[in-house]
Amino acid sequence: MFSLTRDPIVPPVLAAAGAGGFVAFDGKVRHDHAGRTVVALDYEAFDELVLAEGRALLAEATAQFGLLEARCVHRVGRLAVGDTAVWIGVAAPHRREAFEACEWILDQLKRRVPIWKKEHFADGDSGWIGSDVTPGEAPVTEENFYSRQIRLNEVGAAGQAKLEAARVLVVGAGGLGCAAIPYLAAAGVGTLGLCDFDRVEATNLHRQVLFAARDVGKPKAALAARFAQRLNPFIAVRAHGARLTAESAPGLFQHYDLVLDCTDNFATKFLLNDTAVAMNKPLVQASLYQFEGQLHLYDPAKAGGCLRCVWPEIPPEGCVGSCAEAGVLGVVPGVFGALQAGEAIKFLLGLGEPLSDAVLLFDLRTLATTRIKRAANPHCPVCGDGAPPTEIDLDPFAPGRDFSRWTVVDLREDHEPRPLVELGSTPWRHQPLSRAAEWLAALDREQPHLFVCGRGLRSGNFARRLRREGWPHAYSLAGGVDLALKARPRSA
Numbered sequence: 001m002f003s004l005t006r007d008p009i010v011p012p013v014l015a016a017a018g019a020g021g022f023v024a025f026d027g028k029v030r031h032d033h034a035g036r037t038v039v040a041l042d043y044e045a046f047d048e049l050v051l052a053e054g055r056a057l058l059a060e061a062t063a064q065f066g067l068l069e070a071r072c073v074h075r076v077g078r079l080a081v082g083d084t085a086v087w088i089g090v091a092a093p094h095r096r097e098a099f100e101a102c103e104w105i106l107d108q109l110k111r112r113v114p115i116w117k118k119e120h121f122a123d124g125d126s127g128w129i130g131s132d133v134t135p136g137e138a139p140v141t142e143e144n145f146y147s148r149q150i151r152l153n154e155v156g157a158a159g160q161a162k163l164e165a166a167r168v169l170v171v172g173a174g175g176l177g178c179a180a181i182p183y184l185a186a187a188g189v190g191t192l193g194l195c196d197f198d199r200v201e202a203t204n205l206h207r208q209v210l211f212a213a214r215d216v217g218k219p220k221a222a223l224a225a226r227f228a229q230r231l232n233p234f235i236a237v238r239a240h241g242a243r244l245t246a247e248s249a250p251g252l253f254q255h256y257d258l259v260l261d262c263t264d265n266f267a268t269k270f271l272l273n274d275t276a277v278a279m280n281k282p283l284v285q286a287s288l289y290q291f292e293g294q295l296h297l298y299d300p301a302k303a304g305g306c307l308r309c310v311w312p313e314i315p316p317e318g319c320v321g322s323c324a325e326a327g328v329l330g331v332v333p334g335v336f337g338a339l340q341a342g343e344a345i346k347f348l349l350g351l352g353e354p355l356s357d358a359v360l361l362f363d364l365r366t367l368a369t370t371r372i373k374r375a376a377n378p379h380c381p382v383c384g385d386g387a388p389p390t391e392i393d394l395d396p397f398a399p400g401r402d403f404s405r406w407t408v409v410d411l412r413e414d415h416e417p418r419p420l421v422e423l424g425s426t427p428w429r430h431q432p433l434s435r436a437a438e439w440l441a442a443l444d445r446e447q448p449h450l451f452v453c454g455r456g457l458r459s460g461n462f463a464r465r466l467r468r469e470g471w472p473h474a475y476s477l478a479g480g481v482d483l484a485l486k487a488r489p490r491s492a
């Protein structure tokens, strides 16, 4: 039996009848690592994958050593020095098998089971440590890992530090993601989030090259995260295995600076686009068809516009064939996923000419590349004024406006400064946009709501989204609180 626990480990009692030997191993957090004083440890695991791998491992041990019983408990979360991190107990007919099996299980556990630890040192430093490589131990150091990249004048130590500080979310660990993820991890993107709710299927394997035949049926996010963490133990990798929805996307986006759209369906592409615009996050999108594909970057700071500038409405699924229907050559997502990683790295480093005002088309059959200029559509329903501005962007200070029945909803996040504007006795509720999934259902969509944020971008996009979803009285404070405070000093 294999289990994970967030609480202190209480060694289970082995009660196998007929056992001649019981052996237990109690692994504790050491107070030093490679000569440095450790004060605490964080263990993090992808429960589903760890449990599956852990159970498989114990079953193998039982068969291999003829065990009567085998148990392993691993702790996750924050541990102090001296805490038990892992406990293994086996019972066998004879002591020799019991000793050997216990050690074999421990070795295999370290090698195969994706549990990562972050060591916190007495000097304030900390670092994530992959399951099979320990940073700082020869031959792999951060210096030699990144040395060929740092040698580039355009990168250098300063560029590497920018990458290390960056937080990038990859949505979709399919053909595109499988190409983008290794390059982002290897480049040293400090925090890499991998979001996919899917499991590996046999039909994925010709293009999703992070997965092997034996992975069929296993969760993609966790597998890709394990790959990335093994490749680069110096970065933090997070797996997000839940399906992305309009409610959950803002909460996930808020933890990242840049997002890669590596998905293959219109609904998710538009969801990612709308969320990126609403939250002012750059988004690198790619889409594929058989032997060709296209690539573009949405940059909130540039005038290139977003996906809905070109396609205001989501095209019906099936109007362009998906990989399943139309087929795709495996190398095509490989090319485009790598290009997406390249655009992300360029953006983070401020390097070259990002695709923020163009679409790149590439056809593998002819190797023809076309770069088409694009510009924001001023009437885009998401990033423009597609909904007439007076319907959404409201001036609450216009003479004669009565706000007594209204609710003001402040979408700014907890960490932002939140100066307020005086709107008489109108109730003012603080509901961060990133947690919209939690509070939105409690609001009455028939009542008038004025959404506010710092500059009016997030609130405008949010109000537009609600209008599309059938909220007739969703409004946004034009220019946000910042402009209101500047234009109209606090007045009752």
Ligand SMILES: [Zn+2]
Binding pocket: 305, 306, 307, 308, 309, 310, 376, 377, 380, 381, 382, 383, 384
């Ligand atoms: Zn747009």
